Amino acid sequence: MPVHNSEIAETFEHLADLLEILGANTFRVRAYRNAAHTIRDLPRNAAEMVATGEDLSELPGVGEDLADKIAEIVETGKLGLLEETIQKVPETLTQLTTVPGIGPKRAKALLEALDVRSLDDLKEAAEAGKIAGVSGFGEKSEQAILHELAQARDVERRFRISTAEDFAEPFLAYIRKHNNVKKAIIAGSYRRRKETVGDIDILVTATNGKEVVEHFVGYEEIDQIISKGTTRSTVVLRSELQVDLRVVPEVSYGAALHYFTGSKPHNIQVRRRGVERGLKINEYGVFKGEERIAGRTEEEVYDTVGLPYILPELRESRGEIEAAESGELPTLIQLADLRGDLHAHTNESDGKSTLKEMALAAKELGHDYLAVTDHSKNARIAGGLDERRLRKQMEEIDRLNEEVDGIQILKASEVDILDDGRLDHPDEVLEDLDLVVCSIHSGFNLSESKQTERVLRAMESRYFHILAHPTGRLIGKRKPYPIDLEKILEAAKERGCYLEINSTPARLDLDDVHCRMAKDMGVKIAISTDAHSTSGLSNLRYGVDQARRGWLEPDDVLNTRSWSALSKLLARS
DNA sequence: GCCGTTTTCGGCCCGACTGTTTTCAGTCG
Secondary structure (H helix, E strand, O other): OOOOHHHHHHHHHHHHHHHHHOOOOHHHHHHHHHHHHHHHOOOOOHHHHHHOOOOHHHOOOOOHHHHHHHHHHHHHOOOHHHHHHHHHOOHHHHHHHHOOOOOHHHHHHHHHHHOOOOHHHHHHHHHOOOHHHOOOOOHHHHHHHHHHHHHOOOOOOOEEHHHHHHHHHHHHHHHHOOOOEEEEEEOHHHHOOOOEEOEEEEEEEEOOHHHHHHHHOOOOOEEEEEEEOOOEEEEEEOOOOEEEEEEEOHHHHHHHHHHHHOOHHHHHHHHHHHHHOOOEEEOOEEEEOOEEEEOOOHHHHHHHOOOOOOOHHHOOOOOHHHHHHOOOOOOOOOHHHOOEEOOEOOOOOOOOOOHHHHHHHHHHOOOOEEEEOOEEOOOOOOOOEOHHHHHHHHHHHHHHHHHOOOOEEEEEEEEEEOOOOOEOOOHHHHOOOOEEEEEOOOOOOOOHHHHHHHHHHHHOOOOOOEEOOOOOOEOOOEOOOOOOHHHHHHHHHHHOOEEEEEOOOOOOEOOHHHHHHHHHHOOOEEEEOOEOOOHHHHHHHHHHHHHHHOOOOHHHEHHHOOHHHHHHHHOOO
């Protein structure tokens, strides 16, 4: 059973959590977390690197010791040090640190004073009134713990970016109404356009922080006020979305925006460059001794550490600092670069809108072309089209293209990849289509090797153009099915096939890391909506966000091209 | 445990808020 990067990362994270509780050197703990971050985002399979004898200590944050530990995990499926550590501290003790207000120190204190080993133990102790007696805790702490436990709030809950937008944008508009507020912007992972966000970070510039905080906590959607000071505050909305506010003076805007946008590892890298140059960088500015030398804009902050401006989507500590230093930052794709949409449904299968409605809506968005890709017959629940109905739709598209100017409708299909890797339409139909989008809608529980083989076989068809939603995941609902994307990408490169970023906010499939992998391997990507109604066509921006996080440039994306240029690229021998 | 144009030891990003404390540790972002 091959070990995945995420498993190695989780092993290190788990060990870091336990070591932290044991009071280990914080820098040692951080080293495990840094390595976990590196491995998690690695655009290669660490297990394969071990197998081929590559030197993992070349990786950032991975030295001799951790390289050996990675090899141990890959070869044995476990880590001896983690097993030993679990002997010293209950494995479930880390559950306690998921309760807001309880960190590693207090978790350990509770273990030692009351033998609290799990969330259940914690609840019992709190209800029995034993917590308040523990040194460092008091009446308020006990009440706070009881309150948190009663909330049963899923602390790990993350919101899809589109959902977060629905709650965050009205709140931001409310904040802007206060006449003391000059600038107000949402920073954090939201600004980095991450596919999910854990909370919302709002940055405000104002002369009187206290007034702004008062206004902030007066928002009608607030369920709970966690903290409230003169420059910062944290609340939880009724939607369970946590929102942090930070108020800084105007001269600190750039430094605060940089600090508050993150990511944390990116910030640490930037600050370290500051330290190397004798500078201190915090949310108020860049300081040389007592003197503020920069901080009004983010550009200024980067400039003081010898870097050009780095776009928020790139700030994940995935090599962007090094790329910036050597002048090799990508020119990221923008929504306006896209000239059409290559995946959309009509009411002929499971869409809501008619062919003509979809065509007119795409034209309205400024598209030059729209591929109509209704399902094939295997997708019965989705009302998939058999050959006869598809032929009929193709004729309708011909008629529509005569009738409507300013948009070209492409004859296409989203063809099921059957369990054995065959495509769900005969070649005689496929050869008459402008575009063939292929995807998996059944048999999610095949083994990784079988699933991979299935797609590789499908790609042998000369009519196979684009692999849609390549991992089948639904964010927060369904994990990706096991599939070896590195092999798929190799085959795609070899055979002239392409992969999709599905822009549906619940999918965003490929994800950012695999987009980057595709780019590095020279496989171009289609950014498509998979719209099932006219309104779904405007989801393209979420796909663009994901593409930008994957470092994609206009040339890396299929549908930045005119249809005549794109059709040449699609022609296979 | 990592790392190096202040290198093989001695550093390692930085500050606000809370609660339990009498000056600060713990937590969080």
